[in-house]
Amino acid sequence: xxxxxxxTELELFMGKEFPQVSQNFKILSLDLGQISLKMDISYEHLRxxxxxSGPTMFMLADISFYLxxxxxxxxxxxxxxxxxxxxxxxxxxxxxxxxxARVLKIGKTLSVGDVLIFSNDKINPVAHANLTYSIPKx
Numbered sequence: 001x002x003x004x005x006x007x008t009e010l011e012l013f014m015g016k017e018f019p020q021v022s023q024n025f026k027i028l029s030l031d032l033g034q035i036s037l038k039m040d041i042s043y044e045h046l047r048x049x050x051x052x053s054g055p056t057m058f059m060l061a062d063i064s065f066y067l068x069x070x071x072x073x074x075x076x077x078x079x080x081x082x083x084x085x086x087x088x089x090x091x092x093x094x095x096x097x098x099x100x101a102r103v104l105k106i107g108k109t110l111s112v113g114d115v116l117i118f119s120n121d122k123i124n125p126v127a128h129a130n131l132t133y134s135i136p137k138x
Contacts, residue, residue: 076135087127
């Protein structure tokens with residue numbers, strides 16, 4: 001296993017393939033099978049109670065795992081989520097979120113791993129997701 005896409009290549013890929021959301025995310029670090037992202041939060045990400053919505057946290061988990069998977073397989077844009085289970089652990093602050101994603105196992109057709117999501121005001125994670133991605137043949 002080796003890194004096939006750098007931080008810069010992943011950022012350019014996101015800007016090209018997902019311009020509608022790419023500006024919300026910044027890659028903080030990339031290592032072999034691991035990535036950390038920061039997501040800026042704005043009004044549309046909030047729900048009643050002035051907290052970050054579940055779909056927003058899901059989006060961060062999904063994009064984090066997508067990018068860490070692509071870092072290992074290259075720019076295969078049709079790599080898709082086949083399963084995600086997310087646990088919301090605590091109420092996050094409404095400023096920004098960070099994620100730490102890791103690939104636990106990668107094969108020819110599947111990538112399996114997890115993502116921890118943190119709020120800027122908490123030491124412990126606010127959410128934990130387990131994900132599986134399907135990798136296209138070409």
